[in-house]
Amino acid sequence: MGAFDAVLVDAGGVLVLxxxxxxxxxxxxxxxxxxxxxxxxxxxxxxxxxxxxxPETDRAIFPTYxxxxxxxxxxxxxxxxxxxxxxxxxxxxAPAWTTVIPQSAASLRTIARGHRVVIVSNSQGWMExxxxxxxxxxxxxxAGASVSAVIDSAHVGAEKPxxxxxxxxxxxxxxxxxxxxxxxxxxxxxVQGALAAxxxxxxxxxxxxxxNTEHEHVAGLADLGLGSR
Numbered sequence: 001m002g003a004f005d006a007v008l009v010d011a012g013g014v015l016v017l018x019x020x021x022x023x024x025x026x027x028x029x030x031x032x033x034x035x036x037x038x039x040x041x042x043x044x045x046x047x048x049x050x051x052x053x054x055p056e057t058d059r060a061i062f063p064t065y066x067x068x069x070x071x072x073x074x075x076x077x078x079x080x081x082x083x084x085x086x087x088x089x090x091x092x093x094a095p096a097w098t099t100v101i102p103q104s105a106a107s108l109r110t111i112a113r114g115h116r117v118v119i120v121s122n123s124q125g126w127m128e129x130x131x132x133x134x135x136x137x138x139x140x141x142x143a144g145a146s147v148s149a150v151i152d153s154a155h156v157g158a159e160k161p162x163x164x165x166x167x168x169x170x171x172x173x174x175x176x177x178x179x180x181x182x183x184x185x186x187x188x189x190x191v192q193g194a195l196a197a198x199x200x201x202x203x204x205x206x207x208x209x210x211x212n213t214e215h216e217h218v219a220g221l222a223d224l225g226l227g228s229r
Contacts, residue, residue, distance in 0.1 A: 004115065004181045005115065006116045006117070006148075007181055007182075007224070008117075008119075008120045008180055008183070009117060009119055009183050010182070010186070011097075011123070011131060012097055012122075013047060013186070014104055014183060015100070015105065015108065015119075015136050015137070016097040016098070016131070016134065016136065017040050017097065017101060018090075018097060019095065019099055020039050020040075022095070022098075023039055026082070026086055027082055027085065039073075042069050044205070044206065045072040045209060046065045046066070046068040046069040047065070047185050047186050048187075048210065049068030050064050050065050050068070050186065050188065055188075057159065058122040058189070062087055062090060066086045067083070070086070094129075097130065100134055103221070104221050107224075108136070108145040109144070112145040116148045116173040117147040117148055118149045118150070118169040118172055118173055119131065119149070120151045120166065121150070121151070121152055122159040122160050123154060125155060128150035131150065132144065148173045149172035151168050156168045160193040161188060161190075161193025165193075167197060170197075170199070177198035181200040181201065182202070185204040187212065190204075201216065202215075203217045204217075204218060204220075
């Protein structure tokens with residue numbers, strides 16, 4: 001790892017994951033049917049499928065994401081009732097992303113003590129409030145990690161992989177692109193988007209699903225090795 005002044009962090013998939021209880025209920029799964037980590041892993045497998053499809057917009061990911069998520073659980077994507085049930089969960093916004101990744105939340109606190117941290121999320125304007133309410137992070141002092149800014153695509157008018165959202169994050173903290181690093185769970189939206197903006201990038205890949213050797217990977221935020229300075 002080089003020395004960085006700013007750390008840009010994706011929210012969905014890095015800090016929070018889909019609500020396990022809501023997903024289990026929608027799919028008719030009981031706690032005895034599927035382990036929590038199986039549901040979490042399904043998210044990353046679904047994101048990998050989205051990366052292969054390279055959709056033009058964030059909203060265009062849902063058909064591919066939902067189908068791959070079901071396949072990861074050995075459920076046929078032809079089950080239209082279950083496809084509709086999952087799509088309904090993700091359409092509600094913040095309530096779909098209530099599973100906090102504790103290791104990420106803890107690491108974010110450590111990183112924020114020595115670096116300017118900016119959350120960069122494709123969202124509909126609710127991500128800053130959602131992360132604050134979940135106790136993950138907030139701008140300034142509070143229950144979670146103290147970050148410099150939360151950049152929400154709805155407020156910027158551009159969503160990842162568009163370079164403009166990364167530039168907005170850099171402008172928020174006054175840091176040059178080559179002095180920043182971005183971490184996200186999508187190769188297409190996060191890694192390639194950040195690299196196109198001149199920002200160093202790491203693929204957040206906790207299950208080691210990605211075999212692409214053309215970009216860097218981390219299994220967790222702690223792997224960045226960025227503590228207090």
